[in-house]
Amino acid sequence: MKPLAPRDSTTLSPEETIHGAGLRMTDQRRAVYDALMVERDHPTAVDVFTRVRSRMPGISLATVYNCLDTLTACGLVKTVQIERGPARFCPNLSExxxxxxxxxxxxxxxxxxxxxxxxxxxxxxxxxxxxxxxxxxxxxxxxxxxxxxxx
Amino acid sequence: MKPLAPRDSTTLSPEETIHGAGLRMTDQRRAVYDALMVERDHPTAVDVFTRVRSRMPGISLATVYNCLDTLTACGLVKTVQIERGPARFCPNLSExxxxxxxxxxxxxxxxxxxxxxxxxxxxxxxxxxxxxxxxxxxxxxxxxxxxxxxx
DNA sequence: AGCCTTGTCTAGAATTATTCCAAATACGTT
DNA sequence: AACGTATTTGGAATAATTCTAGACAAGGCT
The missing domain is CATH 3.30.1490.190 (Ferric-uptake regulator, C-terminal dimerisarion domain)
Incomplete structure (x- = not known):
């Protein structure tokens, strides 16, 4: 997914970035974002789901997908496609x-x-x-x- | 998929390459390979299936997948993954x-x-x-x- | 030729990853 | 508190691909 707008991560917080796109920083979005930031490997959506659920047991997989899409659209997260496997997600915004x-x-x-x-x-x-x-x-x-x- | 062995397309014909891997050049494999060579766009497996079926009505989609995998494994074809979409196939072997x-x-x-x-x-x-x-x-x-x- | 082994093809079922949908919930504003 | 909109949820639906089991075919060997 292409980001909606370029983002300057040196000056904007995740909240500000999300607000800038007219969206809210919800608990779920923060939890998903944190899960990506804490372990900076390249987890799949299901990996993220598993991690987030330990802190937020009620979250659904659909929400994890939604949040990952939203974060990607805002430019806070990048998607990595490895061959035919599931998409992986990465909060490393540098080139x-x-x-x-x-x-x-x-x-x-x-x-x-x-x-x-x-x-x-x-x-x-x-x-x-x-x-x-x-x-x-x-x-x-x-x-x-x-x-x-x-x- | 990683090719089983590097291939020198300047000296080996598709048949020879396939035989070199201990496999046969069947009608189906040839038809799939030809479909890729004729229109050198980057068709999906279903696109290839559609094209091949006009010449070989009995071919199945599973066979098209098998043939594409085999050709890829032999190094005659490359797979292109574009974002989350279906895999595309390409007979351009140059870098x-x-x-x-x-x-x-x-x-x-x-x-x-x-x-x-x-x-x-x-x-x-x-x-x-x-x-x-x-x-x-x-x-x-x-x-x-x-x-x-x-x- | 007949037989055997192995490779290949086929149809359909199964799997995997992801998206869609409609209803419930939460948020921010007035 | 009431309203309109954004978001979340669970489950169903979809899309692409892989798996499976049986049928078929090819080549080697006697």
Whole structure:
């Protein structure tokens, strides 16, 4: 989902961002957002549901989906699609790509080099305007590589 | 899906590639492969099914999925995942990224610049081995940009 | 040719992730 | 408190894909 408006996370709080979009910061939205911020792995909607439910037993999965969509639309959260699997969610708003380890499944954030553009390596036709990118690599993470080597 | 083995498309025919994986080139696999090669857009499995069925009315959707998986595993076809939508398939084996137009939905292939590496723009930790990448941009394609401008 | 093993295809059921829907609830304002 | 709107909820519905079991086909071997 494309954010409704760009967000400057250095100056706006989550509340302000949500209010800016004409929406409210409800308990559920805060709980979902907190669940993403606390463990900064890349949980699926069901993972988030499980986490949030321990604090807020009445919340429904539909609400978790709603909240994740809302937070994404406000630009507070990014969605990561790994191959054909369930969507994963990530509160890291800085420019980054994702690396997916094919051994252990972990997802690692790879920051964009400060002097680079994400699309620098590809030939773009004239007049192509890029508004978003989703860049994913797969392979073997350092930890798994080490485990392999020590066998 | 990760290819079973790297493939050199300049020297091997599709048959040879499939045989190399210990599999057969059946009528169905050929028909699915041809459907991808003829119209080099980025069809979904159902699109491919529709096309193939006009030539081979008895083919089942499950078979189309099987064939697409097999062709992908052999390295003859690549899978493109655009956001949460259905998987799309692409017989372009050269290194490229995908651009998805948010107005018209078209998918455009963007070749990798000859002097660049796909991951060049991102900071990689030590000992990270990358075996595959899926790079997607979204925005407005040249044609839609022109239509917008002329309004 | 006949038989065997294995690979492949098919239809339909099952699964998974997600979205939709209608009713209930909560919020913010007057 | 009353009102209008936003949000949440549970369950049903949908979409894409995968699974399963049986039928079919191909190639090797006797």
């Amino acid at each position: 980054h790509a994702h690396f997916h380890c094919e051994k252990c499944g972990t997802v690692i954030d790879l920051p964009l080099r400060s002097d680079q553009q994400p699309h620098g390596a590809w030939e773009l036709p004239e007049n192509l305007s890029i508004t978003a990118h989703e860049v994913a690599f797969r392979g073997v993470c350092p930890r798994c590589a080490e485990n392999e080597a020590s066998k | 490229h990224a995908h651009f998805h137009c948010e107005k018209c939905g078209t998918v455009i292939d963007l070749p990798l610049r000859s002097d660049q590496q796909p991951h060049g723009a991102w900071e990689l930790p030590e000992n990270l081995s990358i075996t595959a990448h899926e790079v997607a941009f979204r925005g407005v394609c040249p044609r839609c940009a022109e239509n917008e401008a002329s309004k």
